[in-house]
Amino acid sequence: MFLQTLITGLSIGGIYALMAVGYSLVFSVLNFSNFAHGAVIMLGAYVGLALATKLSLGFGLVLAGSIAGAGIIAVLNERLAYSSLRRRKAPSLYLMISAMGCAVFLENLVYATIGSRFYAFPEFFGRQVVTLGGSSISLLDVGAFLFALAAILGLHLFINRTRTGIAIRAGVSDMTMCSLMGVDLDRLIAIVFLLAGGFAGVAGVFLGVKYLVYPTMGWVTNKAYIAAVIGGLGSLPGALVGGLLLGIVETFVSTYVSSVLRDVFSFSMLIAFLIWRPNGLLGRDSEEKV
Amino acid sequence: MTTAQGPLFSVKGLTKNFGGIRAVDSFSFDVGEGSITGIIGPNGAGKTTVFNLVTGIYRPTAGTMLFRGEEIGGNRPDSIVRKGIARTFQNIRLFNRRSCLENVLTPLLQREKCSFIGAMLGTPGARRIEKELYGKALDLLSDLGLGKYASYQANTLPYGLQRKLEIARALATDPTLLLLDEPAAGMNPEETRSLANMIAEVRKKFHVTILLIEHHMDLVMNICSPIVVMNFGTLLAKGTPDEVRENPEVVAAYLGKGKRDNERAAG
Numbered sequence: 001m002f003l004q005t006l007i008t009g010l011s012i013g014g015i016y017a018l019m020a021v022g023y024s025l026v027f028s029v030l031n032f033s034n035f036a037h038g039a040v041i042m043l044g045a046y047v048g049l050a051l052a053t054k055l056s057l058g059f060g061l062v063l064a065g066s067i068a069g070a071g072i073i074a075v076l077n078e079r080l081a082y083s084s085l086r087r088r089k090a091p092s093l094y095l096m097i098s099a100m101g102c103a104v105f106l107e108n109l110v111y112a113t114i115g116s117r118f119y120a121f122p123e124f125f126g127r128q129v130v131t132l133g134g135s136s137i138s139l140l141d142v143g144a145f146l147f148a149l150a151a152i153l154g155l156h157l158f159i160n161r162t163r164t165g166i167a168i169r170a171g172v173s174d175m176t177m178c179s180l181m182g183v184d185l186d187r188l189i190a191i192v193f194l195l196a197g198g199f200a201g202v203a204g205v206f207l208g209v210k211y212l213v214y215p216t217m218g219w220v221t222n223k224a225y226i227a228a229v230i231g232g233l234g235s236l237p238g239a240l241v242g243g244l245l246l247g248i249v250e251t252f253v254s255t256y257v258s259s260v261l262r263d264v265f266s267f268s269m270l271i272a273f274l275i276w277r278p279n280g281l282l283g284r285d286s287e288e289k290v
Numbered sequence: 291m292t293t294a295q296g297p298l299f300s301v302k303g304l305t306k307n308f309g310g311i312r313a314v315d316s317f318s319f320d321v322g323e324g325s326i327t328g329i330i331g332p333n334g335a336g337k338t339t340v341f342n343l344v345t346g347i348y349r350p351t352a353g354t355m356l357f358r359g360e361e362i363g364g365n366r367p368d369s370i371v372r373k374g375i376a377r378t379f380q381n382i383r384l385f386n387r388r389s390c391l392e393n394v395l396t397p398l399l400q401r402e403k404c405s406f407i408g409a410m411l412g413t414p415g416a417r418r419i420e421k422e423l424y425g426k427a428l429d430l431l432s433d434l435g436l437g438k439y440a441s442y443q444a445n446t447l448p449y450g451l452q453r454k455l456e457i458a459r460a461l462a463t464d465p466t467l468l469l470l471d472e473p474a475a476g477m478n479p480e481e482t483r484s485l486a487n488m489i490a491e492v493r494k495k496f497h498v499t500i501l502l503i504e505h506h507m508d509l510v511m512n513i514c515s516p517i518v519v520m521n522f523g524t525l526l527a528k529g530t531p532d533e534v535r536e537n538p539e540v541v542a543a544y545l546g547k548g549k550r551d552n553e554r555a556a557g
Contacts, residue, residue, distance in 0.1 A: 154410075162409040163399045170396045173385045176347060179367040180377065181397040182463055 004135040005255045006248065011141035013247020014148030015210075018203040019224030020231065020239035021152055022074075022196035028172045028234030029192050032092035033225070036077055036102035038218030040197055043106060044070030044204030045213045046114065052122055059124040066201040074197025075190050077102055083186070103218070110215040119213040121205075144206045151202060152240050155195065159236065164191055172234070223250075226270045232283020241281055296359065298323040298499050299344075299375075299467055304353035306339055306523075313339045315523040316353065321467065326493060326500045328514030330507075330534075332543055336523040337503045338380060341469050345377050346370040357467070371397075374466035378456040380475060380503075386445035390436055390455055393444050394427040397462040427462070433495065434458045434488070450481050454488070461496055468492075470502040474509050482506050486513050511535065519543070 019041060026034045047069035051057045057065070081098050128139040159165040167188055171178040179185045207217060223246060231242025246266060253265045273280060297320040306314040314336045321327045329337050342348045344355060346367040355363045362370055385393050402423060408416035431437050434454045439447060444455060453473055460468060473489065474482045486509050493500055504510045510517060511531040519526040519534060521543045527534055534540055 157410050161412070162406055163402065164406070166396060166399050169388075170385055173387065174383055176367070177383050177385070180345060180347075180371055180463075181459075182368050182371040182400040184366070184368045 001135060001255075003133055004137055005251050007137045007141050007145070009248035009251035010244060011138075011144040011210075011247070012251060013227075013244035014145040015203050015206050015243075016223050016227045016247050017152060017240045017243025018148050018199050018206070019221055020227040020243045021155060021236060022199035022203075023221065023224050024228045024231075024234055024236065024239040025155075025192055025196050025199075027228070029168060029175075029189065030082070030086065030092070030095065032095040033099070034196075035096065035099040035221075036081070036106065037196065037200060037224070038221030039103045039106035040070050040074045040077065040200040040218075041204040041207070041221060042110065042213075042215065042218035043073050044197070044201035045208040045217060046110065046204075047201070048205040048208060049119055049121060049213050052124075053119075056122075062124075063202065063205050066205045067198045068201070070201030070204060071194045071197035074193040074200065078189060078193040083189075086189070107215050107218070114215075116215060119208075121209045121213070124209060140209065144210070147202070147206075148243075149240075151199065152236070155199075156236060158195075164188070168192060223266065226266055228280075229270055230273050230280055232280030235280065235282045238280055238282035296356075297321055298358060299501070300356045301340075301344075302354045302356075304340065304343060304355065305351045306336075306343055306348060307351045313523055314343065314350075317520065317523065317525055318353075319518045319525065319528065321499060321501050323499055324493070324497075325516070326489065326502065326514050328510045328517040329501065329503045329520060330505070330510055330517060331520035331526070335520040337520055338471055339523075340520070341377060341471055341503065344370075344469065345375060371463050371465075374464070375469065376460035376463045376465035376467075377469035378453070378460050378471055378473065380471040382449075382452050382456055384444040384452060384456060384459070386443070388444055389441050390431060390444055390447070390458075391424070391427050391440040393455060393459050394430050394462045395423060397459060398423045398427055401464065430458050430462055431455075434461075434492075449476060450485075453477075453485075457488075457492065461492070461498070465498055468496075468498045468500050470500060470504075472503055472505060474504060474506045477506075479508075482509050485509070489513060 019037070023034060023037045026037070044066045048062045048066035051062045051065045081102050082095055085094050085098060125140050125143075129136040130139060130142070131137075159168060167178060167181070167183045168191070170181060170183065171185070171188055175185065178188070207220065211217070224243070227242035227246045228239050229242070230245060231238025231240065246269070249269065250262050250266055254262045299321040301320070302318045303316045304314055304318065305312065305316055317336070317340065329340065331337055339348065343350050346362070346365050346369070350363050353363065354361055357373060357375060360373070362373060385396065402419060428437065428440060431440050434457060436451060436454055436458060439451065444452065447455060457470070457473070470489070474485050477485060489500060489502070490513055492498065502514065515530050516528055517531055517534045518528045519537070519540050526543055527537045527540050529537070
């Protein structure tokens with residue numbers, strides 16, 4: 001029972017981490033809360049669903065298609081809704097309001113065109129389970145956790161080793177200075193949104209396979225915001241740690257305390273962190289950006 | 291010293307409006323290749339705005355800026371840097387949480403074309419390029435006397451050294467024209483003197499032309515020629531240090547016209 005709960009927690013935590021990483025990446029570069037991130041996750045799930053049901057593709061191709069689709073949607077979202085505000089150096093509140101508008105718009109677009117029905121992915125893994133130490137563990141859960149871990153490790157290498165990754169890190173400290181080092185900011189920001197969207201696509205497919213696909217499924221990103229705050233806003237390792245921690249705590253509360261109290265616990269944790277440790281577990285000092 | 295086509299950098303009729311305020315008003319000046327040109331003027335004269343226009347942070351309202359005969363007005367900052375104009379800031383803007391080495395490495399990397407996959411996996415080819423760039427970055431730091439601080443976090447350096455690091459980082463973009471915005475701000479006379487020597491050395495060693503804004507008159511008068519004087523966004527005077535020093539308009543702009551001067555003019 002304990003091991004099973006832990007694995008479920010890690011798998012949900014892995015999905016939270018995937019969502020939190022994308023959200024955190026955009027936050028650290030553009031310094032605003034991209035509330036449309038959840039809508040991109042939702043659209044990513046629909047892209048995956050279409051590939052799986054209409055074209056009957058296998059899981060790998062569904063995942064790849066969803067990553068590409070959500071990545072492109074995220075880039076378009078930035079180009080259409082944020083770039084003109086950004087170029088005018090608008091305060092980040094304006095970007096945030098624009099992001100909220102995008103979230104509502106995209107959700108209603110899905111309501112209007114696809115409808116409010118709940119869809120299920122085909123059974124990719126059946127109900128395959130492995131038995132470990134007397135408890136049965138779903139293969140999907142293990143897979144989701146391992147894939148999330150690998151994807152985030154890949155992003156970490158990208159950010160720390162490649163030319164573009166190092167430019168992103170420079171942009172995190174000072175955008176203007178970054179452009180004065182010879183970095184094309186429009187291209188850099190497009191790459192950041194492509195990455196965030198790609199991660200949203202992965203999260204969307206895993207969420208859809210684990211649960212269902214529906215227009216408001218993106219609001220689960222609230223959990224990613226909590227994960228990002230717990231880990232430290234703008235920190236990638238923080239998003240991973242925060243996501244996993246939140247997933248484990250939630251699953252244990254559901255299993256051993258009460259599933260009704262699950263979200264009460266999550267949001268209490270958010271408030272506690274904001275009061276006592278606003279920089280999160282691995283965040284940088286908030287004084288840095290003044 | 292000018293090339294056959296004319297000066298290295300030439301600004302004509304440069305104008306910038308912020309709402310109803312005209313911060314720069316049909317300002318024109320030339321920078322000859324190899325010179326150390328100084329821009330001076332009272333606070334709020336528009337000097338830093340000129341730098342922001344030249345480096346593409348602001349778009350000019352009107353006017354032309356020719357760099358090696360090519361118009362750069364309205365270009366993006368990154369393309370202007372790639373053409374060979376680099377700058378430092380009045381209030382130092384380093385990548386504070388990064389080491390000195392990483393600060394200098396950032397622009398070096400942006401010039402390099404290294405493969406994405408290679409860098410991710412750390413292939414021998416990518417490692418070789420990386421090693422080469424590390425070497426270049428260390429050389430640059432040593433040239434500016436920062437060799438032993440390579441691994442220090444940038445914002446832990448003393449103020450004077452942070453300024454040098456900013457200059458090193460600007461040089462890492464391989465500029466032809468280097469803009470220094472008040473490099474001696476907050477320095478004592480001794481530090482200012484050593485900075486003056488360093489600027490002269492940098493010009494020789496890196497074959498750069500320098501355009502600098504400065505309030506320390508001894509620094510400007512010692513190393514700059516020609517000097518361009520700005521006031522209220524316009525050109526007030528230009529010439530050699532001696533010409534500028536003797537110019538009555540410049541003296542008036544700096545010291546204000548006293549009561550006695552007015553009386554004398556009336557009398």
